[in-house]
Amino acid sequence: MTQTRKKILVTGATGTVGRQVVAELLARGHEVRALTRDPAGAGLPGEVDVVRGDLTAPDSLVPALEGVTGLHLITFGGPYFAPLETGPRVMEAARTAGVRRVTVLHGGGPSPLEDAVRSDDGVDWTVLMPVEFMANALEWADGIVASDEVREPFVSRLSAMVHEGDIGAVAAVALTEEGHGGQEYVLTGPELLTVGDKVAAIAAARGRAVSLVELTEEEAVARWRAAGHPEDVIGFLLEAYGSTPEVGRTVVDTVEKVTGRPARTFTQWAAEHASAFAATAAAGTA
Ligand SMILES: NC(=O)c1ccc[n+]([C@@H]2O[C@H](COP(=O)([O-])OP(=O)(O)OC[C@H]3O[C@@H](n4cnc5c(N)ncnc54)[C@H](OP(=O)(O)O)[C@@H]3O)[C@@H](O)[C@H]2O)c1
Numbered sequence: 001m002t003q004t005r006k007k008i009l010v011t012g013a014t015g016t017v018g019r020q021v022v023a024e025l026l027a028r029g030h031e032v033r034a035l036t037r038d039p040a041g042a043g044l045p046g047e048v049d050v051v052r053g054d055l056t057a058p059d060s061l062v063p064a065l066e067g068v069t070g071l072h073l074i075t076f077g078g079p080y081f082a083p084l085e086t087g088p089r090v091m092e093a094a095r096t097a098g099v100r101r102v103t104v105l106h107g108g109g110p111s112p113l114e115d116a117v118r119s120d121d122g123v124d125w126t127v128l129m130p131v132e133f134m135a136n137a138l139e140w141a142d143g144i145v146a147s148d149e150v151r152e153p154f155v156s157r158l159s160a161m162v163h164e165g166d167i168g169a170v171a172a173v174a175l176t177e178e179g180h181g182g183q184e185y186v187l188t189g190p191e192l193l194t195v196g197d198k199v200a201a202i203a204a205a206r207g208r209a210v211s212l213v214e215l216t217e218e219e220a221v222a223r224w225r226a227a228g229h230p231e232d233v234i235g236f237l238l239e240a241y242g243s244t245p246e247v248g249r250t251v252v253d254t255v256e257k258v259t260g261r262p263a264r265t266f267t268q269w270a271a272e273h274a275s276a277f278a279a280t281a282a283a284g285t286a
Pocket residue numbers: 011012013014015016017018035036037038053054055056074075076077078081105106107108130131132133136
C-alpha cells in the first residue's frame with residue numbers, strides 16, 4: 001500500500017517513548033518535527049527537524065505546529081511527570097494549525113491535557129495506554145555491571161511489560177493511517193514475566209550470570225527515599241509493584257492488531273540492550 005508522506009510533530013521526542021515514535025515514523029517514510037526544550041542536546045537523527053518548545057508555554061508550539069497534520073503528545077511537563085495544565089491551549093494551537101490526528105501517551109493518572117484531547121471532536125485522537133515499559137529494566141544496569149546483581153522487592157509479581165518500540169509503532173500507525181480515531185489502546189508485550197524471568201533474559205543476553213536479591217518492602221522504600229523520590233512517587237511505586245492492577249498483568253494483542261506484527265519479547269529487548277549490562281573489564285569474566 002502506498003502511503004502519503006505526512007508531517008508529524010512529536011513532543012517528548014527525546015524521551016524513552018518519543019524516540020521510538022520518531023524512529024517508527026521515519027521508518028515509514030514520514031517527515032518528523034521534534035519538540036524539545038534543548039535542541040542542542042536532543043541527539044535525534046539528522047533528518048529530524050528539531051525545534052525548541054515547551055508544553056508549559058503553549059505559544060511556543062505555534063511555530064512548531066506549522067504545516068503538520070499529526071501530533072504526538074505527552075501529558076507531563078516537568079520532573080516526576082507533573083501533569084500539564086495547558087491542554088486546552090495546546091489543542092487550540094493544534095486545531096488552528098490544521099492538525100488532523102493526535103496520539104497522547106497516557107500517564108497512568110488524571111490528566112487535564114488528556115481530557116482536553118479526548119473532548120476535542122475536531123481531531124481523530126488515540127490514547128496510548130502502555131503497561132510497564134521494558135526500558136524500566138535499564139534501572140538495573142548499574143547494579144548488574146558493578147556486581148552482577150539485581151536488588152528488587154516483589155520479585156514474583158507478574159508484568160505484561162511492553163517494548164517501547166511497539167508503543168512507537170502503534171503511535172506511528174495511529175498518526176498516519178485511517179481508523180484509529182476515538183480509540184484507547186492498552187499496549188502490552190506478548191507474555192507475562194516475573195522479575196526473575198527478566199533477570200534471566202538479561203543474564204542470557206550479556207552471557208554472564210546475574211543474581212536476584214529480594215528486598216523487603218521496607219528496604220525498597222528506604223532505597224527509594226535515599227534516591228530522593230517524593231513520598232507520592234514512592235506510594236505509586238508500592239502500588240504499581242506491590243499490587244499490580246489486572247491491566248498490567250494481562251496480555252492483549254493490540255500491538256499486533258494495529259501494526260500487523262507480533263509484539264516484541266523481553267528476550268529481544270535484552271539482546272538489543274545487552275551492551276548496557278555488559279561486565280566491565282575490571283569485573284573479570286564469569
Ligand atoms: N515507565 C513506565 O513503565 C511507564 C508505563 C506507562 C506509562 N508511563 C508514562 O510514560 C510517560 C513517560 O514517558 P517517557 O519515559 O518516554 O518519558 P521520559 O523518557 O522521561 O522523557 C521525558 C520527555 O518529556 C519531555 N518534556 C518534559 N517536560 C517538558 C516540557 N515542559 N515541554 C516539552 N517537553 C517536555 C522531555 O523533553 P526535553 O527534555 O527534550 O525538553 C523528554 O522528551 C509518563 O507519563 C509515564 O507516566 C510510563
